[in-house]
Amino acid sequence: MKKATIQLETLTCPSCMLKIEHATKAIKGVEKESVKVMFNSSKVKLAFDDGLVGIGEVERAITALGYEVKNSRVSDQ
Amino acid sequence: MQRFILSKKHFITLASAVLISSAFVLDLGFHLEHIAVWLLAVASVLGLAPIAIQAFQALKVKVVSIDVLVTIAVIGAFVLKNFEESSIVTFLFLFGAYLEQRTLNKTRSAIKELVEMAPDSAFKQMKNGEFEEVGVDLVDIGDVLLVKTGAKVPVDGIVMSGEGHINEASITGEASPVSKQKDSRVFATTIVENGTLQIVAERVGEDTTFGKIIELVEEAQDSKSEAERFIDRFSKYYTPAVLILASIVWLISRDVELAITMLVLGCPGALVIGVPVSHVAGIGNGARHGILLKGSEVIHDFSRVDTMVFDKTGTLTVGNPKVADTKYYTSDIEHTLSYLVSVEKQSDHPLAKAIVEHLGTIRTYSVESTSVKKGGGIVATVDGHRIAIGNTTLMEQEQVPLAEEVQKDIDRYIKMGNSLVLTAVDGVLHMLMGIRDQLRPGVKEDLRKLRKLGVKHLIVLSGDNQGTVDLVAKELELTEAHGHMLPHDKAEYIKKLQAEGRIVAFVGDGVNDSPSIALAHIGIAMGSGTDVAIETSNVVLMNSDFSRLPHALGLTKSTARNMHQNITIAVLVVLVLLASVFFSTWMNMSIGMLVHELSILLVILNGMRLLRYRVRR
16 A cells, blocks of 8 residues: 655646546545545645556546646655 | 647637737727627637536546536537627636636745745765765655755754754744754754754654644645535535526526526635635644644634633743742751752752752762652652652651741742742751742733633643742733642643533643643644644644734634635625526626636635734734
């Protein structure tokens, strides 16, 4: 299990949060309960199983929605 | 392609502004109507592109977002060949989003300032023994780092060699430099004022004390209050509901124009953004003034506080007691003092420290045995004598007789606000010392401000004797004062107050008061950046600075009020818009969108007022 903190471009609409939340939760290997989209700090925090999915895939899912990923930090849980 | 369009959003906004204005000039100035219509159509398509992409992406993850409503409405207007409306609505929507981003960045600026204090590079010892500058992300636990004069300490660590003075204001708020030598702890973001240190990294990145503070503030900003969670749930169903409502209107009236107008008017903009904006600005203002407010729930509770309970030592007083009065009942002063210091040197009790500090270096004896009597003092054997040092309770236990004269002195000392330390040698009282703590400068004025802000009961609880506590209470005009209280007594007392239905805040210095801090509705730690204080409390006053308390209370009150104003604005706007669709002739899509965007800006600007909040004199 890995823990990731992904810094996004500034989020401006609360419905962005909902979109990102739905999209990341839909990825196989991402722990659903762990997904936390932080509106004000424009960050996504989540835990994922690195055997099933990589951080690149999570980032791609977010960029596919039209949000720029600034950087992401992955650490062991 | 999609990403290209989205990244050019600002350009598209500008382009459609130019197209729309030239269309109006051509139409009104030169009566070139058909060219104007073409320009407007182009502007509509151009402006719709990024919105439609976002709408499509939202639908893909099963979210009905505002983008979806706007896209349908614009397409509808386009089909009806109402290019004027379709172009203006897309432009306003894009321009509004741009302004929102700009202003939101402002409300978040306070936190950004904090984050930017984090150091970004470090001099790390490489394999060849040389130090090289690397990004702070590349520093691991156990690395040896070099920190020179003027540089920021990059991580939390322990000094391996070298010495110097460090300004720790970023962590403790205390500006006077602290001396550091081998084995001292140093913290990320503190600044070396002179000297050069080599440190071993102990905690890096988000695990450092500073990183934790940042994380705490960020989590606080994004933690949701009951009201906010409700709005979230509400807006989740609200947008689809508007879509359904518009469809029903269309089915009944067969009026496409009316249906798409409904879609635009129903956008929930200000409602969803109003509350988070107030929070972020309020918490940001706090962070800038050395006040950590842990989340929205804290703001809500703190703004309603009617009873504040204070610890005395270290909270209302400086917490650095000094020996004020001494009286001897023996002729052998020299030996008595030596015995006293010998015993007290082994204790880290604040009173013991004050005594050692007061008497300085004098001859000491080795202490053969000591036993600490809880709530009383110390009994020890020194130089073959039984030495008892403590309060009157201990003297009673030790069966030391107190003459009438002594009793009078004791009463007098207590009245002056002293804590008593009696010293008996072999069962005979030799001396009496009165130790006093100074009130924090300005604390009286701060308490007056708190009262003015609506706190009805100000109560002090202390382990000190009742006389001292009463004196403090009288001096500071507190409502109640209770002495002789151990930590669990304080916690019991707070429980009692809460049972009476009061909303209680407890202010303490964080370590021995942690049960009360955890128990009170609002636990306020006079923190100097220690982990315990930060973690158990709801509010941390960073500098251990009491004068920030009125600011903190005033700020939460203003933030709560601001939040209510924003909700009111948002609800009123939606109601007025929906009503005017049915009861007026002038309402259309463009006006609806304009009013919406204006209301969003209004709530953001209203929230921004909090950034400038200051407590009134």
